[in-house]
Amino acid sequence: MSQRSCLSVILAAGEGTRMKSAQPKVLHQIAGLPMVAHVVKAAEAAGASGLALVIGHGADEMRKAAAKFAPKAETFEQEKRLGTAHAVIAARAAISKGYDDVLVMFGDTPLIDADALTLARRRLAEGAAVVVIGFRPPNPTGYGRLIEKDGKLTAIREEKDCSEEEKKIGFCNAGMMAVAGAHALKLLDAVGNENAKGEYYLTDIVEIASAQNLDVVATEASFESALGINNRAELAQAEAIWQQRRRHDAMLSGVTLIAPETVFFSHDTEIGADTIVEPNVWFGPGVRIASGAKIHAFSHIEGATIASNCDVGPFARLRPGADLRNKAKVGNFCEVKQAVIEDGAKVNHLTYIGDARVGAGANIGAGTITCNYDGYSKFFTDIGEGAFIGSNSSLVAPVTIGNGGYIASGSVITESVPDDALAFGRARQKTIPGKGKELRERFASAAAAKKKAAGADH
Ligand code: UD1
């Protein structure tokens, strides 16, 4: 089958009014990726080399977004929404290039898996002209019903056009179809709009093809993979299903999730075997974790690279550009942004490291802050190998702490410190014997005098 060429036509022109959003429906995200981009991924995984995106509502925004998530896709604008067949025909120029297989997919059905599409393509390879992807929703109301006669699919009837008898059918149209490229345009051009909604229904090609004695078959996909998103409750439902699938895959690939239902992945999270993730961890986009890391509870991680055997959290925040090398440690209430934490370095408590390098084996004391920003520009802090930064120090960038440099606690460091030097950046302590007691007595008698004077006023 691999030698058969395949075009995926993704319908995404609809308005999606029930999302109540200024943004086109299919750009709402699941796992940090627009739902239509999930559809593109599934199409590509099923072998589609051509991608045609049919847009309408919010066309400019859609074009801009598509340039990012599907740079190879051709976009076609459907000026008026006259139905699903009309929408597919908007991509006529792509279809007429002569692909063997044409997959029609919906931009708002993001959980469709490549397996369901591959199965449909296999049926085309076996000689079918039209393959309908069917499913059995718990409540079929609103879906097109698959009408079969003598075990053959003869028509799809939209809910509004169904007889009472037909409404009882539980096997429904998930919406997606695979059509043999050789027949696609002829079938689509034969569709009319004499139905309850006055629309050109893609589903009508089933009746047209079977009247021409072409082979029309149905496959069955799971309800979950055919879930269509119309409102934000369904969006959350799809997110939950996606997360559940991803957690399952992560665990089967050797990652321990202590409370899987509390860990949230992004569409592109990479996480190596023998990593342990404690409860309540959030992975934003762009996270790569090698093997054997420990991610403690309540950590929030995005755009970060974490090498083998690192220890992160609890309550760590790793922001884009955080790059932890082998066995580095970033502990509780620490934020790291655009910084390399080299092998075995420790940033353990209440610290901000931004625009910096922390050399191998360096120890960053509690409350250390890299002062990287003057309100206009960002500056770099370079901390050498084996350096020791005493607690509650501010490193005012640009500044370099040499290898083995030692910073006294509570310092404000504004000048670079050479290798192995000790730097104090704070006022010296002064201790006066007996002065504490004397002060206490003075304050106590002043307070007593004030109270007495107030009493005399009454
Ligand atoms: C469609 C199917 C129905 C199936 C259901 C599954 C048809 C006629 N009906 O109905 O059998 O059970 O999906 O969810 O195909 N779109 C356009 N341009 C248009 C019309 C639609 O781009 O002119 C896009 C929409 O944005 C959407 C998709 O096509 O992504 C499906 O359209 P929708 O109106 O949701 O069809 P349904 O009535 O749900």
Ligand code: MG
């Ligand atoms: Mg729909």
